[in-house]
Amino acid sequence: MKLAVVVQRYGLDINGGAELHARYVAEHLARHAEVRVLTTCARDYVTWRNEFPHGTEQINGIPVERLPVARLREAFDFARHSTQVFTRTHSLQDELEWLDSEGPYSPLLLSRVTQVQHEVDFLLLFSIRYHHAYHAARLAAPKAVLVPTAEREPSIGMAIFPPVFRSVRALMYNSEEERALIEHRAGNHVAPGVVVGIGSDVPDDVSAVRARHTFELDGPFIVYVGRIDVNKGVPDLFSHFIRYLSSGRDLTLVLIGKAVVDIPPHPRIRHLGFISDRDKFDVIAASEALVMPSYFESLSMVALEAWALARPVVANAHCDVLVGQCLRSGGGLYYRDADEFAGVLDTILDNPSLADGLGARGQAFYRSHYSWPVIERTYIDMLSRLSSEPPPPVEAQPGWLARHRRVQPPAEDVLAAIPAGPARPERIQVRP
Numbered sequence: 405m406k407l408a409v410v411v412q413r414y415g416l417d418i419n420g421g422a423e424l425h426a427r428y429v430a431e432h433l434a435r436h437a438e439v440r441v442l443t444t445c446a447r448d449y450v451t452w453r454n455e456f457p458h459g460t461e462q463i464n465g466i467p468v469e470r471l472p473v474a475r476l477r478e479a480f481d482f483a484r485h486s487t488q489v490f491t492r493t494h495s496l497q498d499e500l501e502w503l504d505s506e507g508p509y510s511p512l513l514l515s516r517v518t519q520v521q522h523e524v525d526f527l528l529l530f531s532i533r534y535h536h537a538y539h540a541a542r543l544a545a546p547k548a549v550l551v552p553t554a555e556r557e558p559s560i561g562m563a564i565f566p567p568v569f570r571s572v573r574a575l576m577y578n579s580e581e582e583r584a585l586i587e588h589r590a591g592n593h594v595a596p597g598v599v600v601g602i603g604s605d606v607p608d609d610v611s612a613v614r615a616r617h618t619f620e621l622d623g624p625f626i627v628y629v630g631r632i633d634v635n636k637g638v639p640d641l642f643s644h645f646i647r648y649l650s651s652g653r654d655l656t657l658v659l660i661g662k663a664v665v666d667i668p669p670h671p672r673i674r675h676l677g678f679i680s681d682r683d684k685f686d687v688i689a690a691s692e693a694l695v696m697p698s699y700f701e702s703l704s705m706v707a708l709e710a711w712a713l714a715r716p717v718v719a720n721a722h723c724d725v726l727v728g729q730c731l732r733s734g735g736g737l738y739y740r741d742a743d744e745f746a747g748v749l750d751t752i753l754d755n756p757s758l759a760d761g762l763g764a765r766g767q768a769f770y771r772s773h774y775s776w777p778v779i780e781r782t783y784i785d786m787l788s789r790l791s792s793e794p795p796p797p798v799e800a801q802p803g804w805l806a807r808h809r810r811v812q813p814p815a816e817d818v819l820a821a822i823p824a825g826p827a828r829p830e831r832i833q834v835r836p
Contacts, residue, residue: 405437405787406524410517412508412534414443414468415456417678421631422531422553425602425705429528429551430466432603432780437787440524441468442516444508444536451476452508471513481505490558490815496807499562503535514539521547526787528576532568533559541568546795548572549787550595554582555700556724561818566590567799573790576600576783578703580732580827581725588822595796598786603776604709607682615686619676624753625656626718627691629684629706630698632663632675637697637720642668644697644745651746655753658691660684689713692759693752701725708774711735711766716759718748728826735766 411426418424430439441463445454452473460469485502488494513536521527521544529537531553541548550572554560569575569590575597577583587594615621632638645657649672659667659675667675676687688694694710695718704726707717717736719726721744730736737752739745752759772778 405526405791407433407437407439407787408442408517408520408524408527409439409530410442410513410527410536410540411530412444412536413446413449414441414463414470415447416463418447421705422551425551425553426528426530427463428602428605429783431464432776433783434466436780436784437525439466440520441466442513442520443468443470444510444513445470445472446508450479469516471510471516473508473510474512475507475509477505477507486558489562489812492814493810494812494814495810496563496802496812498810499564499812500807502559502562503538503564506533507535509535514543518543525791526573529572532565538564538568541572542798542801545571545798546573549574549576549790551576551578552582552586553578553702554586555702556581556585556819556822556824557700558815558819560585560589561815561822563812569594571595571796571798573795574598574786576786578602579725579728581728582702584827585822589818596786596789598782600779600782600786601703601774602705602708603774603779604705604712605681605776606685606709606712610682610685610689610713612686612690615683615690618683619658619674619687621656621658621674621687621690623654623656624692625658625674625690626693626695626749627658627660627687628695628697629660629688629709632659632661632665632667634665635698635700637699639665640720641695641697642673644739644742645673646670647742648746648749653749653753655692655749657695658687660687685709685713688715691715693718693749696720696723696726698726699723704729707736708770711763711770712774714760714763714767716752716762716766718745718752724824724826731826733766733769735762735769737762 409430413423445456446452447455454472456470458472482505485505488498489502517540526547526549528549529540530551572595574595577599578601657673688710693716697720699722710717719736719738721738721740727738737748739748
């Protein structure tokens, strides 16, 4: 079997989100199929500036072909288009222009997708809100397997996406919440799909002692791993944590990742920056808990990594996916505000046996659902199934007049009408 993974950015130094997800999937499916990657020359998702050279290189044994981005994302332009489609009645053309503004805008990448679709059995497309994934799904629908990594945020309310969900060959979901969101948005007439998520390459020699020695970590600490960004809820985390310290508790907040917002100059907040994977896993293993303050996730890879290491997770209760994962795993607690944040931390710090029990249940959940043999088999089974089935009909693109009629409701209003809440275990239904 021949596969092409198509993703917005790709590289060993891009260590989070859908991009790391795509690399892990590419590398693990390479054990079962011939895999190549198509991506852009961008390293930075904010500007899409071309930083990698145009051409092909080998990364961990996989050929990675990079195509240049034709225009940078301009913050004011993107904000203007977002206001139009998220808060006002608008047209399909407005949504397509939002997608152009969002990027990464790479006609050469889409041209390569058109060519490569005739050379492979399937294309795995990451992630639906980006320009390349939407247009690649339209260009190569009979061979497109979409990994949407969709979150409960306004773009999912745009009208351009449901036809894609109905026309691709299959959808590989990250969580039950993502599946419910997309099925509702597409009117439940979606392509075949399965919740598969993503595993992690946890090393065998993880050492909490080594982390404390390497980074001089004394005393109890909680850890956050990821972009230190407004979109990840980190400013709220800073506020809650500093307020929590006023009670006199002995606790440090350790941050791992690139800082996009200012970090308070507080002696109990430690920023380790970008560190190696080995060091990251060591620090998580040494922590009292991993904290996930994000409001929007399709699946938290780092929460799964914490559970793989038998550490509990403290999650933002405003994120349905995180709450759902905590409920299904029994591996985490969640908070809605600063008072609940303090209560959850007190519970974990004052009850070590409870914290260990949460971590143990999370580890069992990870091994049952997110170990690599389970994930690889789910992908291979789906691709084998699709190989023996005819592709569904592709919904035609609306004509010029239909695209320009301003009759689409604000995307935020559409999102608000979609039922919210975690998919509790007893409510999950198995669908083909």
